[in-house]
Amino acid sequence: MTASAVGGTKQTRGTASLRHRLADRGIDSQLLLMVPAIVFILALFVYPFAYGFGLTLQPTEDTVDTWGGGILANYVRFFGDAFTVESVWLTARLAIPAALFNVLVSIPLAIKLKPKFRGKQLISTLLVLPITLGTVLTAQGLLIFAGRQGWLNHTLMNLGILDQPLTLVHNYIGVLLSLIISGFPFAFLLISSYLSGIDPSLDRAARALGAGWAQRFLRITLPLLAPGLATTFILTFVLAFSIFPSATLVGDPSGSTRVLAVVAYRFFGEQFDYPMASTVAIMMGLAELAVVAIVLLGRSFLYKGSTGGKG
Amino acid sequence: MTMQNVESAPHEDAPTTTEVGPLTAPTPPAPNPAADRIPGDRALSAQPSTWVAWAGIAAFLIFLLGILISVVIDSFGTAWFAKWLPEEFTAGWYSEAWSRFELGHVILVTLVVAISVVALSILIGVPASYTLARRQFPFKKAVTALFLLPVIIPPITFGIPLATVMYNFGLGRTVLAVILVNLVPSVPFVIITMTPFIEQINPAIENAARMSGARMRHVFVRILGPILVPGILAAAILVLVRTVGMFELTYLVSGPGTDTLVVSIFRAMTSAGGSEPRPLVSAMAFLYTAMMLITLIIALRFVNPTQLVARVSAGDDD
Numbered sequence: 001m002t003a004s005a006v007g008g009t010k011q012t013r014g015t016a017s018l019r020h021r022l023a024d025r026g027i028d029s030q031l032l033l034m035v036p037a038i039v040f041i042l043a044l045f046v047y048p049f050a051y052g053f054g055l056t057l058q059p060t061e062d063t064v065d066t067w068g069g070g071i072l073a074n075y076v077r078f079f080g081d082a083f084t085v086e087s088v089w090l091t092a093r094l095a096i097p098a099a100l101f102n103v104l105v106s107i108p109l110a111i112k113l114k115p116k117f118r119g120k121q122l123i124s125t126l127l128v129l130p131i132t133l134g135t136v137l138t139a140q141g142l143l144i145f146a147g148r149q150g151w152l153n154h155t156l157m158n159l160g161i162l163d164q165p166l167t168l169v170h171n172y173i174g175v176l177l178s179l180i181i182s183g184f185p186f187a188f189l190l191i192s193s194y195l196s197g198i199d200p201s202l203d204r205a206a207r208a209l210g211a212g213w214a215q216r217f218l219r220i221t222l223p224l225l226a227p228g229l230a231t232t233f234i235l236t237f238v239l240a241f242s243i244f245p246s247a248t249l250v251g252d253p254s255g256s257t258r259v260l261a262v263v264a265y266r267f268f269g270e271q272f273d274y275p276m277a278s279t280v281a282i283m284m285g286l287a288e289l290a291v292v293a294i295v296l297l298g299r300s301f302l303y304k305g306s307t308g309g310k311g
Numbered sequence: 312m313t314m315q316n317v318e319s320a321p322h323e324d325a326p327t328t329t330e331v332g333p334l335t336a337p338t339p340p341a342p343n344p345a346a347d348r349i350p351g352d353r354a355l356s357a358q359p360s361t362w363v364a365w366a367g368i369a370a371f372l373i374f375l376l377g378i379l380i381s382v383v384i385d386s387f388g389t390a391w392f393a394k395w396l397p398e399e400f401t402a403g404w405y406s407e408a409w410s411r412f413e414l415g416h417v418i419l420v421t422l423v424v425a426i427s428v429v430a431l432s433i434l435i436g437v438p439a440s441y442t443l444a445r446r447q448f449p450f451k452k453a454v455t456a457l458f459l460l461p462v463i464i465p466p467i468t469f470g471i472p473l474a475t476v477m478y479n480f481g482l483g484r485t486v487l488a489v490i491l492v493n494l495v496p497s498v499p500f501v502i503i504t505m506t507p508f509i510e511q512i513n514p515a516i517e518n519a520a521r522m523s524g525a526r527m528r529h530v531f532v533r534i535l536g537p538i539l540v541p542g543i544l545a546a547a548i549l550v551l552v553r554t555v556g557m558f559e560l561t562y563l564v565s566g567p568g569t570d571t572l573v574v575s576i577f578r579a580m581t582s583a584g585g586s587e588p589r590p591l592v593s594a595m596a597f598l599y600t601a602m603m604l605i606t607l608i609i610a611l612r613f614v615n616p617t618q619l620v621a622r623v624s625a626g627d628d629d
Contacts, residue, residue, distance in 0.1 A: 025449065033438035033441060033442045034442045034443075034454070037435050037498060038454070040494065041457055041498070041499075044473065044491060044492075044495050045457075045461055045495055046457070048469065048472040048475075051475070052471065052472025052475065055472065108363075108364060108367075109368065112360065113368075126375065129375060131552065131556075132552075133379065134599060135556075135558060136573050136576045136577055136596055136599065137600050138378060139580070140580070140596045144589070144593070145381040146377075177374070181374060181375065234463075238463060242466055242467055242559065245558050245559075245577055248577075249577070249580055260467075261465065265471075268474070268563070269563075274471075277475075278472050280471075281467055281471040282468060284465060285465060288463075288465055288468075289464070292463065
């Protein structure tokens, strides 16, 4: 019975042409517009990624001899070698504080600078400036400005605040500074735009009901802003996590700022160990996605819905 | 004039204060007038928290301007050591950088790469975002997620396997390879920004054109094209800025003769056997920033990147 029923439906469908049946399911010639993009993503993203993953399972003989583990030798090496394991920690130690700083400092500033006042345009323009500076000029500028003989130390020592010049470059602080300079404006602009999406009458209503600023911030602004904060954190974290030029230029790439990107590049460009380079690169992506996933999971518990639109 | 504005501000606020007054009544003559003002209406006044905010902004700007100005001064100076300013000024570093690093060629490569990436990613990305915005089809969610990945994953993560593939195909150190690797984050970026932009365009316009007998090609060229221009320009500028500034991906596949400006500055800073003289690098870095600034200023005269966002939020009212 069931077999004949299935055959029956097939029969009725068969009267329509194949083209119509496909169109019914949303497949027609208009989808050809997607073809270039699909071909692009398969050829330049999916295929290289699959190829890279395949490479990680073909370790060089050296790696197998030293670390064992057969086809998994690259992974054994990644987790067994203090050189690579430590750099996971070094990367997290830079990216998480930088992203947290950028987000946490942007909140009060964005709230303070929300009302219109003279010079607001100028400040916004100045804050966008780092985007044009680029990482390389930022690095060069930090080396000159915050170096041992730079203006910063010069001023502080002439004012008698310091006896010894501060060491702000070629170490952890240098990279952190460069991450803040490039990431903070971005975080500030994003949080400002999320903040402008919160209806100001909510705040006014709370004020009229007698809520103090702390109550209004904790119970009105913060809950409405939290999903935006999570998004901003993810975006600045992603930028900070893949830091490569500044870790090399203003950091200490063989010591305290030996981040995963630097290690991956060493294997790729200096030791020509492509399988190990791909392994580090893929582990780096996984580590980043793990943090992003945790934040997204946390975000899913936060308030979702309208924030009242632009005030 | 400005002084008058400052003077008049408290007077403008005065009526609102009296309006709020009766509501919060019991407190007699308000001890802290600032607290009774409606937020958003008041001028930035001298509250302690305001000063903290300004100090934060000031510290950031000091660093920012200090960095920019010290690079500019360094690029024009000779022998700048523990002093406020260099001993002499010269423009020689620029001509030296220009000839030593063949900056003319480097800038040409940068422009060729940037313009090709912008053109290709618009050509590939916009039709795809049109389909994603207008159509339902099997596996749409999976396809959307796939386009999102290259934007979230660190460039080095997909850059290293991609560069290995490029070298395997014999494309290593060619301009084509530089263009191809830069497309990987750019096309998804165009798709992600353009899809919401297209979603808020009223489909009735296209349907009317189709009813009147326009073919797909005509709908795209005559109807959608003009409406999409502001969004496409905004996306194009963002892609342009990202591509000119993109270091990691270009660095992995470029070589002598195919380096973009950022990469050649980086190579000058880290060149083996002691890096180049510092002012030489400063001169190149400043050229880069000047180029970026000029591009942005010209671009912003024609388009406003916030159009992408503004159009979308305006569409919410429909």
